[in-house]
Amino acid sequence: MNDSIVSYLSQFPAYKSFVSAMSSAMGFDAAGIATLLVFFVACFVVVNVLALVGGLGTYAERKISADIQMRQGPNRVGPYGILQFLADGVKMISKEDLMPRNADKFLYTVAPLLCLVGVLATLAVLPFSSGFTLTDLNIGVFYLLGVSSLVGVGIFLGGYSSNSKWSMLGGMRGASQIISYEVPVTLSILAIVVLGGGLSFGTLVGAQGGLPHEWFVLHNPFTFVAFIVFFIGALAESNRAPFDLPEAESELVSGYHTEYTGMRFGFFALAEYIEVFVLCGVAAALFLGGYKVPFNLGTGEFLVNTLNVGPLLASKVGNFLQLGSFVTKTLLLYYVVIWCRWTFPRLRVDHLMVICWKYLTPIALVNLVGCAVWMWAFNGQSLFKIVFGH
């Protein structure tokens, strides 16, 4: 049904030989176990890379913020402070892992896990490239939204279970913020789904072209506004920048993870940074053409036609190209997010809520209806196509 990374890899002879070896070793048809193994390896790779990205995220954030504030940022550890995140990681692990006395032990330990699980679960459907997405579920977007709401639960439980007033307030505010911003984010994604005609990332990205004018963001004015709403919602949902009230140092001493130390805090921080990357990835995939390489290089036809390279090799190269385009787009957005953090002032809680319910949600609804009308009126053509004919 939905093709996944294993299905992609299984095209290669190496995979077949591996499977035959496994089955001869195991004595029975090991296809199932083989796929399991491959899935396991793929997931391992993806998770670690993202962890790395998370770590680099902290480094990037400190460097960029320093750059914005006309200062250097970390440069001691490794060349240009590139290994700073490893130092932080080691610090996180070595720190003493203590728990408040009356904390709700079970929830205290479960909360960070929930957060991390919620974020990592979304990686399953993130469309790195046409082949490398772990599984291209045909309910991809729907699944992503559902799972990402776990983060809200984790934050809330974290705040509640650490048995202190600040964390409690931080948790409440964080959860309510995340839940309320889910509404505009979902509606804007729906607008794209209406255009794309399917819930899975594959179809949505496929519906876009390599060149910017074929991206959904420039498809029609409604989608452009939908991109902005999505981006703001994403910021709020990941408790970043102007919406980072839950762990605002000045008021709530760092919000819901005040009492957390050591690796639990590490989970929270890691979850946060990965979530930012994921959301940027989703934004890139839905609005900026995802892994689509300009001039269809990604599909490997060019190579096959011109350099008559073997189709398998061509697709492999194409995938890497697609991966490259997806990552660059996501990191660009990542930069914008970090950029926003040090430019916009923090929002008051009621302002936060007012923006969400009184402005973003209505706009998102209008966009959704607009896209639907656009689809019906111009039967799906992008503005550029209408204007310039092709």
Place this chain on the structure above:
Amino acid sequence: MFNEVLFLLSGLLTVFGALAVVFTKNLMHACVYLLASLFGVAGLYLTLGADFLAAAQIVVYAGGVVVLMLFAVMLTGGTVKDAGRYAMLKVPSMGNAKTFSIAALGVLVALSMTTKIILGIGRSYDASKELPAFTSTVESIGTLLVTDHVLAFEISSVLLLGALVGAVVISRPRKS
């Protein structure tokens, strides 16, 4: 093979989640276990090939209902009278031996009856025939919703709107 594994995992998750909900003393834990149990049910949906249902289950319950429960607990705990040492809310009793014994009685009766029915169904159900392969149900459910069951669909939308407005109005503290 993959299906059986998933069934086993999610089945265990649901059952133990539900049992945990029954036996925890703390209401918050009950909510979390409920969340776990519902995720188990989502898993079961997947084993039954109902992927859209699983996603809907996750979105609705994980995202909405459980958080709602948690908020409700928070909003209803903090009276001075019930406040615990750290002004933590003292949640009313989650049932004691007496209530559980009564519950057990009820459950026993229900259990005997339903098992009788299920055995009846089991006997009459021939598990022989080949089950169809899993297909994506999203499109077909979508079409069904707006063709056969459009009335139910529209009414549920009105229902949800009503619930939304109602919940807001009811829970808003009166000005007086």
Place this chain on the structure above:
Amino acid sequence: MISLTSYLFISLLLFLCGLTVMIARKNIIAMLLGTELILNSAALNFAAYTRFVNNNLDGHIVSLFIIIIAAAEAAVGLAIVIRFFQIKESIHIDDATQLQS
């Protein structure tokens, strides 16, 4: 081998747990949890029947509507509980016996 009865047993267990929660717990919100469990057990049955008996997806539709209604019910229920709490200062079920004859 997984068959219809296995799913029915799981939903039965879910139902029984929900029932015990509703009967045993003295806390209104706990009872709402119980209702959630019971509703899910019903939805599960429908899905199971669609898979094993006649798979014309109507079961899925019904389950979907059950989920929808469960959400609406939870929302309104909790609103009432909150209101009840504001009035009665407690959410103990035995305080809610005004309908007593």
Place this chain on the structure above:
Amino acid sequence: MEYTLTTIAPIVLLPFLAFVINSFIVKKFTNLAVGISCAAILGSFVYAVRVFSDFVFGHFSSGAYIHKTFNWFNLNAGQHEFAIDMGIYIDNMTAIMLLMVTATASLIHIFSTYYMKDDPRYGRFFVYMSLFTAAMLGLVLSDNLLSVFFFWELMGFCSYSLIGFYYEKEGAGNASMKAFMTTRVGDVFLFFGILSIWAVVGNVTFVDIYAAIANDQFSNVYALGIPLATLSGLMIFLGTIGKSAQFPLQVWLPDAMWGPTPCSALIHAATMVAAGVYLSLRAFPLLEVGGLLPIVAYIGGITALGAATIALIQTDIKAVLAYSTISQLGYMVLGIGVGAYNPAFMHLITHAVFKACLFLAAGSVIHSLHDHHTHAHVQEMPRMGGLRKKMPFTFLAMLLCTFAIAGIPFFSGFVSKDRILGDALLMAMENKIFIVPVIMGFAGAFLTAFYMFRMMFLTFFGEPRDKELYEHTHKEKLSWNRNVPLLLLALFTFGAWYAGSATGQSLVKLSSARYEWFKTLVVAPDVIQFGTYERQALGFDDSLAGERDFETSKYDPTYGLSEEAAHHIHHVHHIGAIASIIIAFFGVFLAYLMYIKKALNPSWWVQTLSGWYRALQNKYYFDDLYIKGLIKKILLPLNNLLAKFDMGFYDRYAIDGWTTVNKVFFTASRWFDNKVVDGVGVDGTGASVRFFNVVLRTLQSGKIQFYILMIVFVLAGYIWTLKI
């Protein structure tokens, strides 16, 4: 003439209609009411003349009769077919009777317009008169005893109301009550008679009775040991005694004189009292079969003689006439008793005519004698005398009628009375038992002559004894409503109208039977002829129901007898006639001596026969006999006895007894009511309701979890019972 409902009914209906109309309008339109009443009776008279002419001049057959019936009501309950048919039965006797009644009634009505004019209740008198005439005509026409009985009672009521006409006078009230009661006694026996006949014959129409007698149905039926024929005959004759004031029950007629004189004329002289005799005539075959004729004869004789003797000493002119009526009725009954059917009926008719005339004349006399002091009319003969100059026409009419009643030859009275006495003599010859009635008859005849002429001499001849009264009475002028009726009636007292020969005896062989029309037409009903007949519904067919061929010689009484027997009958009749003539003249002569010549001194007779005189004055103590004897000695004690029984036993046990029974039941039911109904039923349900209330209330505990548990149990129950 065509005999249908529309032609016969008016005879009865006209007066009845007059009665109905007048009873409404009499207060406001009195004269109109009187007019209607007179017109009605004249109308009936016209119809009666038509019927009379049809029978006497048309068919002229002794056996002719019309019998039309209609079904009055029919209760055929199951097998007993109980149907009562009413109808009319007209034969020669009925025709003659009709003519007589309507003629006398109309003349009396006319006279009443004079006599009652200044009476305050002038109109009301005519209302009763109309009703009475309707009843009498109805009786005459009716074909069965039941309708006879109806009209009989109606007449009784009319006589009661007319006798009591001056109800402010205490005597009138008593008299009407007395009249009503005594006739009622007779009616009761009549009713028993009708019932006994009914029991045997099945219905009571005359033709059926005659058929029954012909078919010998009465012979072997006994009731109370007496053969039924005699019993029912006796009962019917007792009815006649009551109504026609015969020997035991004659006390009421003299007191009936309290009523206005025209009423006495019509009711107590001509018609009502005659109805009794008419009924006996109708039932003659029954009396004959029952062997009751001797009894009838004796009753007739005693009444005739007794009444005549009492009449001797009466001073009130109306009293004299009343007793003379009783005595003449006695003669009719005597006639029946001796089997003189035709003469008895003739005497009835002739008597009706001259007695009505006598009463009207007396009425005009009384009406003109007005006592200024007491403002009342004078009826006492001692205060009269020499009135013939004051009232010549009344005197003439009265004189003629007195001749008739006294039995002076050439007058109707003589013809009929002589024939009765002749037949009586004949019967006495044959049967010794009849000798005493015959002697009584002849003695009565003598006394009748005497007291009638005594009355004439006292009122009209001699010197006026009350000068002042004499001066006040103004001379009589010939007026249409005072004198014409009198003279007309007087006209019909001549014997020639009724019998061919002047003397009533067929001394001379007449050329045609027409002259002896009365003797030929009126014949005792021949039961054989009625043995087989088929009844005809009224209004169906107007042909004469039955017509016997008529042999001219049939009118001769000796017809069919041997020459020698015929000669014997003639011989006896001649002796009878001569004897009666002698007696009559002797009576007149004696009266002449006593009151005109004053040769004989009445007071002498009074002293010598003082005992008898006192008896006469007290009317042979009949009134005392009845009041002291019958009522005081027998009825009152019986009454007391019954009262004692009623009060003592019946009330105490039957009624009070019930109360005790009631008390018992009452206490029992009260206990049951309290203990069971209240205890168990009412309180019980109350308690049960409370009990269930408690039980159910706990069920509604308000605890939701309890409800859930209930739901589970109920669900389980369903599943378990339905065995899913």
